Amino acid sequence: MTQPSNPPVLTDRASSWLIVGAGALGQLFAAHLASQRAVTLLGRRDAPSTLGYLTAEGEQRRIALPRLRLRDWRPSPPPALVILATKAHDGEAALAELEPRLDPTTPLLLLQNGFRLQPRLTTCWPGPVLCASTTEAAYRPTSPSTSGEPAVDVVHAARGHTWIGDLAGEHAELAERIAETMNEAGLAASACADIRRRLWHKLAINAVINPLTARYRIPNGELAHPARQREVTALVGEISRLMAAEGIEPPEAGWMALVQRAIGNSAANQSSMLQDVLAGRPTERDAILGPLLEAAERHALDVPALRALYSSTPG
The missing domain is CATH 3.40.50.720 (NAD(P)-binding Rossmann-like Domain)
Known part of the structure; x- marks a missing residue:
């Protein structure tokens, strides 16, 4: 050096x-x-x-x-x-x-x-x-x-x-x-x-928005459609349990409000993962979903929605 x-x-x-x-x-x-x-x-x-x-x-x-x-x-x-x-x-x-x-x-x-x-x-x-x-x-x-x-x-x-x-x-x-x-x-x-907490909060948002928009090739705001809300709700439920196990304090309004606000605030935007998919580049699937799946292993928590999302998201 x-x-x-x-x-x-x-x-x-x-x-x-x-x-x-x-x-x-x-x-x-x-x-x-x-x-x-x-x-x-x-x-x-x-x-x-x-x-x-x-x-x-x-x-x-x-x-x-x-x-x-x-x-x-x-x-x-x-x-x-x-x-x-x-x-x-x-x-x-x-x-x-x-x-x-x-x-x-x-x-x-x-x-x-x-x-x-x-x-x-x-x-x-x-x-x-x-x-x-x-x-x-x-x-x-x-x-x-x-x-x-x-x-x-x-x-x-x-x-x-x-x-x-x-x-x-x-x-x-x-x-x-x-x-x-x-x-x-x-x-x-x-x-x-509290940057650790900030990073995990952003991870919670990204773990919902990025893989789903990349899978369906839709802008962020489309996740607010009733047809997508069942998946969003299942993911947020699993993420909230993982965050509790990791000792990450939730936002004052709760995890669902955090994710829904992010969807609304970025409604017209393409997520970074969708941009990567459309450009034929590798995605950040492992960086975004990997820490959550590793936490599930550490705490012996069942997260079928996150595992299915990982399997269906381009790598």
């Missing part, structure tokens, strides 16, 4: 931030954060040094942004923060490829769905590891412009909120500083002391 003698300071506006993963969420965060930091976006392919962005208010922008292939990036200057915005199943491989070029004390911020990658990296990465739970919604359009380049690379489908914290409870000040920068960049964010 590289070992700079003077590690960059996170709060310094001249410090660089590295975003790994050029999917919709990575591009969305890069488009905003580039106004506050020197941001580099790493992906699998060569890309133009500008990014086309359609805001949540419908304003089209083109933002200057270095975009490199992961293998081509060199740490000059070294980043003050690495935001890992890959899919959950790609996160460890991407970080392993990047690791020899990073100072081992570099903080990580994880944006993945599920609850598999977060505890593993918290344990094995030597520097601070923070996790984020976000309700920001974005997607990548497929229509090219007449010039051959995408007119818009990423669409901000709906504004949300991002909570930031660490599972070890050791980096509250760092979480505050990152959240402050995100707010300055136009992304609503808060540091929180």
Whole structure:
């Protein structure tokens, strides 16, 4: 690993931030954060040094942004923060490829769905590891412009909120500083002391919305149709028992209200899993449903609806 003698300071506006993963969420965060930091976006392919962005208010922008292939990036200057915005199943491989070029004390911020990658990296990465739970919604359009380049690379489908914290409870000040920068960049964010609970709450939402919309190829709002409510109710019932066994406190209004509110708030959106299915990409089935099935094994709970959903969801 590289070992700079003077590690960059996170709060310094001249410090660089590295975003790994050029999917919709990575591009969305890069488009905003580039106004506050020197941001580099790493992906699998060569890309133009500008990014086309359609805001949540419908304003089209083109933002200057270095975009490199992961293998081509060199740490000059070294980043003050690495935001890992890959899919959950790609996160460890991407970080392993990047690791020899990073100072081992570099903080990580994880944006993945599920609850598999977060505890593993918290344990094995030597520097601070923070996790984020976000309700920001974005997607990548497929229509090219007449010039051959995408007119818009990423669409901000709906504004949300991002909570930031660490599972070890050791980096509250760092979480505050990152959240402050995100707010300055136009992304609503808060540091929180209960990120584990936030991640499990989002997992409960994703475990219903993502697999069902991917199976039926429908937007999120279609899950509110009476024909889908029997499946939703069965899944939420099993999830609520698993959460109780794991010691995860429910939201004040209950698990069903949490899921139904998420369906309503994102009615017009395509879930990330449906986007993956339509694009022929691997899905996050294991990252989203896997932790719940593992919890069922730990607590000897019968979850037939979740097991059937896992079997019928594309992997």
